[in-house]
Amino acid sequence: MMSHLPVLQVIVPLLAAPLCALVRHGRTAWAIAVASSWVSLWMAWKIFQLVQADGAISYNLGGWPAPIGIEYKIDALSAFVLIIVTLVGAVVTPYALKSVGREVGTSREALFYAAFLLCLSGLLGIVVTGDMFNVFVFLEISSLSAYALIALGRDRRALTASYQYLIMGSVGATFIVIGIGMLYVMTGSLNMADLAILLPELPSNRTIPVAFAFLSVGVCLKLALFPLHMWLPNAYAYAPSAVTAFIASTATKVAIYMLLRFFFTVFGVHFSFSEMQLGIILLPLSLIAIFSMSLVAIFQTNVKRMLAYSSLAQIGYIILGISFFSNTGLTAGILHLFNHAIIKGSLFMALGCVMYRLNSVELENMRGLGKKMPLTMGAFMVGGFSLIGVPFTAGFVSKWYLIQGAIEKGLWPVALLILMTSLMAVVYIWRVVESVYFSEFDESQNDDCTEAPLGLLLPTWALALLCLYFGINATLTTSGASLAAANLLRIGS
Amino acid sequence: MEDNVILRVATKILTPYILLFALYVQFHGDYGPGGGFQAGVIFASGFVLYTLIYGLETARLVLPLRVASLCGALGVLIYAGVGIATMILGGEFLDYDYLNSHDAEHGQHLGILLVELGVLTTVFGVMVVIFYSFAGRREAK
Amino acid sequence: MNAVGFLNYWFVVVLMMIGFYILIAQGNLVKKIIGLNIFQTSVFILYISMGKIEGATAPILNSNWSVYSNPLPHVLILTAIVVGVATSALGLSLVVRIHEAYGSVEEDQINEMDRSV
Amino acid sequence: MLAVAALLVVRLKNLFTVAMVTGIYSLLSAAFFTLLDAVDVAFTEAAVGAGVSTVLMLGTLSLVGHQQKEHKTVQLVPLVIVTITGLLLMYGILDIPPFGESDNPIHHHETTVHYLEESGHETGMPNVVTSVLASYRGYDTMGETTVIFTAMVGVLLLMSGRKGKGSDCGEGDRNGR
Numbered sequence: 001m002m003s004h005l006p007v008l009q010v011i012v013p014l015l016a017a018p019l020c021a022l023v024r025h026g027r028t029a030w031a032i033a034v035a036s037s038w039v040s041l042w043m044a045w046k047i048f049q050l051v052q053a054d055g056a057i058s059y060n061l062g063g064w065p066a067p068i069g070i071e072y073k074i075d076a077l078s079a080f081v082l083i084i085v086t087l088v089g090a091v092v093t094p095y096a097l098k099s100v101g102r103e104v105g106t107s108r109e110a111l112f113y114a115a116f117l118l119c120l121s122g123l124l125g126i127v128v129t130g131d132m133f134n135v136f137v138f139l140e141i142s143s144l145s146a147y148a149l150i151a152l153g154r155d156r157r158a159l160t161a162s163y164q165y166l167i168m169g170s171v172g173a174t175f176i177v178i179g180i181g182m183l184y185v186m187t188g189s190l191n192m193a194d195l196a197i198l199l200p201e202l203p204s205n206r207t208i209p210v211a212f213a214f215l216s217v218g219v220c221l222k223l224a225l226f227p228l229h230m231w232l233p234n235a236y237a238y239a240p241s242a243v244t245a246f247i248a249s250t251a252t253k254v255a256i257y258m259l260l261r262f263f264f265t266v267f268g269v270h271f272s273f274s275e276m277q278l279g280i281i282l283l284p285l286s287l288i289a290i291f292s293m294s295l296v297a298i299f300q301t302n303v304k305r306m307l308a309y310s311s312l313a314q315i316g317y318i319i320l321g322i323s324f325f326s327n328t329g330l331t332a333g334i335l336h337l338f339n340h341a342i343i344k345g346s347l348f349m350a351l352g353c354v355m356y357r358l359n360s361v362e363l364e365n366m367r368g369l370g371k372k373m374p375l376t377m378g379a380f381m382v383g384g385f386s387l388i389g390v391p392f393t394a395g396f397v398s399k400w401y402l403i404q405g406a407i408e409k410g411l412w413p414v415a416l417l418i419l420m421t422s423l424m425a426v427v428y429i430w431r432v433v434e435s436v437y438f439s440e441f442d443e444s445q446n447d448d449c450t451e452a453p454l455g456l457l458l459p460t461w462a463l464a465l466l467c468l469y470f471g472i473n474a475t476l477t478t479s480g481a482s483l484a485a486a487n488l489l490r491i492g493s
Numbered sequence: 494m495e496d497n498v499i500l501r502v503a504t505k506i507l508t509p510y511i512l513l514f515a516l517y518v519q520f521h522g523d524y525g526p527g528g529g530f531q532a533g534v535i536f537a538s539g540f541v542l543y544t545l546i547y548g549l550e551t552a553r554l555v556l557p558l559r560v561a562s563l564c565g566a567l568g569v570l571i572y573a574g575v576g577i578a579t580m581i582l583g584g585e586f587l588d589y590d591y592l593n594s595h596d597a598e599h600g601q602h603l604g605i606l607l608v609e610l611g612v613l614t615t616v617f618g619v620m621v622v623i624f625y626s627f628a629g630r631r632e633a634k
Numbered sequence: 635m636n637a638v639g640f641l642n643y644w645f646v647v648v649l650m651m652i653g654f655y656i657l658i659a660q661g662n663l664v665k666k667i668i669g670l671n672i673f674q675t676s677v678f679i680l681y682i683s684m685g686k687i688e689g690a691t692a693p694i695l696n697s698n699w700s701v702y703s704n705p706l707p708h709v710l711i712l713t714a715i716v717v718g719v720a721t722s723a724l725g726l727s728l729v730v731r732i733h734e735a736y737g738s739v740e741e742d743q744i745n746e747m748d749r750s751v
Numbered sequence: 752m753l754a755v756a757a758l759l760v761v762r763l764k765n766l767f768t769v770a771m772v773t774g775i776y777s778l779l780s781a782a783f784f785t786l787l788d789a790v791d792v793a794f795t796e797a798a799v800g801a802g803v804s805t806v807l808m809l810g811t812l813s814l815v816g817h818q819q820k821e822h823k824t825v826q827l828v829p830l831v832i833v834t835i836t837g838l839l840l841m842y843g844i845l846d847i848p849p850f851g852e853s854d855n856p857i858h859h860h861e862t863t864v865h866y867l868e869e870s871g872h873e874t875g876m877p878n879v880v881t882s883v884l885a886s887y888r889g890y891d892t893m894g895e896t897t898v899i900f901t902a903m904v905g906v907l908l909l910m911s912g913r914k915g916k917g918s919d920c921g922e923g924d925r926n927g928r
Contacts, residue, residue, distance in 0.1 A: 007586040018566035061890040063588030137894035148905030156735035188860025210843025523876045526790040534798040601874040605885040619903040626910040627810035651837035652757040659829035688851035692788040693879040703788035705879040720902035726811040733815040
């Protein structure tokens with residue numbers, strides 16, 4: 001049983017999805033979704049422990065040895081990302097019951113959970129696989145279900161947002177396929193570990209750098225790195241709340257995982273950072289992303305949209321950490337993957353509570369909400385402070401590492417810029433604080449507005465408390481992240 | 494189109510052959526080109542033709558949307574189910590060798606047959622559902 | 635390498651780029667999906683070209699032949715074709731819904747409507 | 752021929768014609784696949800590209816109208832992006848192993864050799880494509896089946912809601928202010 005964990009991790013949600021579609025009963029489908037997402041979390045935890053203890057796990061699908069068949073390979077980084085994805089999945093599914101019932105409508109609930117589980121298993125599939133083409137297949141499972149989920153938002157702009165995401169996402173996926181094809185034609189292999197051995201042996205050529213470029217652009221489209229981010233704000237802003245919470249905290253993270261996997265494992269550190277000068281390309285891009293997107297976030301009136309832009313800035317922080325190309329920088333990046341996932345998860349879920357009561361997340365409609373929904377807004381504030389990086393919150397830990405990484409490299413201006421952009425986060429979070437706590441509630445607009453139901457509050461607070469917990473006791477996350485970083489750097493050298 | 498006698502009769506004659514051809518493609522996949530996916534598409538195209546000529550209402554009586562979507566889900570379950578079965582029999586996921594305890598080659602044969610059946614079921618169901626959905630939108634218009 | 639060796643590939647690149655151009659330049663949502671189809675189909679040609687061996691036959695084992703083209707790209711592309719059709723089906727159903735919600739499938743008109751609300 | 756069809760798609764404004772031309776494009780590439788020994792792929796492309804996709808296109812067009820709006824301006828930015836991408840690809844292709852030669856690396860990697868030499872007795876199927884598809888890379892095919900299933904779930908989610916229902920089509924609700 002334990003030896004099959006890697007494949008069960010993906011198969012359990014994947015099998016649960018058609019079951020949801022078969023039962024066609026909203027509640028039952030929900031129960032299936034909750035059960036399978038919690039089982040996934042449990043499995044991810046088991047895998048995490050196994051990997052921490054004994055190193056990478058490999059699993060040959062179909063019993064065929066590695067380059068002939070498809071191989072699953074879980075190292076410290078994959079195990080860490082598995083935890084992120086399943087944790088958010090396990091918290092969002094219970095939350096979805098009320099939120100989706102309200103925002104999507106009960107008639108389509110069962111199919112919603114089917115799509116949700118497909119998205120989950122697609123993301124998990126990307127993380128565990130050791131085969132290039134398998135990445136593409138599971139990427140498409142997760143993307144197609146994400147398009148459908150985003151389109152379920154109530155506003156008609158959800159449809160156009162989803163369409164735009166579909167077009168950009170498909171371009172990204174096709175670029176990835178082109179890149180994989182070029183690697184394949186040069187080496188004859190699709191297995192990542194095999195490629196890692198074969199690629200350095202090739203004589204100097206012009207194909208591999210082009211393949212590298214196509215894979216990077218393709219993945220950057222998926223992870224919405226500036227300037228390829230156009231699809232993201234609308235998609236996050238108009239999707240149903242539960243979907244935003246899930247996708248915002250997992251999909252881009254998994255895309256970053258792909259980036260790390262390609263750069264470090266497949267191409268190798270030497271090729272990516274010495275020959276292709278990746279650090280020099282990524283550093284300015286991530287700085288621009290952080291700065292410009294934080295700036296745009298300040299001027300948003302829709303809080304969901306504001307957080308979407310803030311997500312883009314946070315992606316910038318993660319990429320910044322990677323671009324330092326040092327143990328500390330990489331640890332900071334990977335750590336922020338986790339911390340940002342729980343922070344954004346809790347923030348978007350708190351907004352989902354607001355949406356549930358107010359039917360709106362416009363800043364002007366949220367005035368005085370601090371008195372009406374103290375618990376919801378409390379969770380929002382915890383997330384918000386964590387986003388800024390206030391000490392004793394999760395966000396502080398990753399920013400601390402990030403600044404350390406910058407100083408190690410002697411990049412003082414970058415370290416200063418990180419501090420400065422944190423102040424920008426203070427500004428946009430403050431705008432919410434001001435509106436929520438220092439203005440009067442407009443009674444005429446919605447007089448039966450009370451605290452959100454427990455089914456929504458509990459999951460929201462669960463993540464919010466995690467934000468606090470991992471701010472105070474960060475040994476678990478930092479040890480996981482630094483092990484992953486060390487593994488990545490060792491494989492390459 | 495629904496009252497053109499020639500089309501109606503021709504469809505009645507053609508449909509069984511299309512379905513038969515799909516089955517041929519399905520089972521001939523081991524020896525020549527073809528397999529579950531192509532067979533599923535051809536199988537579905539038989540129904541698409543039927544729907545075009547006899548109208549969505551009639552077609553839905555023959556094959557309700559619910560049944561078609563059931564097929565779509567069932568195929569994935571068959572495919573993954575084979576994987577689970579091989580795991581229970583002691584192999585790794587989708588290791589068909591374990592399906593037959595005496596002869597690995599027969600196991601492979603059986604496994605491939607079953608998963609192709611899964612592919613056929615899903616593709617057929619999905620194609621019909623997608624076609625129904627588009628056609629249904631039109632009639633609602 | 636001789637010119638003929640990669641002219642074949644270059645031709646495929648031209649096809650790909652026509653598809654890519656339709657995809658990003660055209661304002662009509664249906665046409666974008668068509669562009670995506672052409673783009674992807676051309677990538678498929680690229681893959682299949684890689685697997686070809688001059689003078690070989692289709693990879694169906696037969697005692698009369700000894701040289702077969704490489705089966706692996708074929709398998710990958712079979713998968714990719716299916717993924718492609720799944721994407722277009724979903725994309726087209728989005729287009730239908732957009733048309734119902736906006737009454738238009740032209741990108742600029744839709745953007746204008748979004749701005750004006 | 753393929754290029755002519757592709758260029759026609761760019762120029763033509765009547766989308767019904769475009770859909771038919773796209774079908775022709777698929778059919779032509781299917782013929783091309785046969786020339787390149789990929790019979791299974793050709794079969795699928797003919798059934799899917801020329802068949803299913805065209806039907807879907809036509810179905811959509813009958814719902815959304817088939818005349819494309821005239822655009823007068825030449826789209827410069829996309830043209831630049833496309834040119835750069837294309838040139839980059841052509842540059843990369845300069846070092847690709849020559850077309851059609853049997854000593855290219857992909858034909859000698861252990862996977863290909865194994866598939867061609869061992870699949871006959873390991874799976875007992877003469878069609879190597881089928882045995883690779885369903886057995887050696889069977890997991891990919893399961894993923895593919897799941898992708899198709901995902902498309903069904905997506906289409907059902909999007910299209911099953913009754914038309915005109917407020918919450919479904921969302922005529923710019925309160926968020927839209």
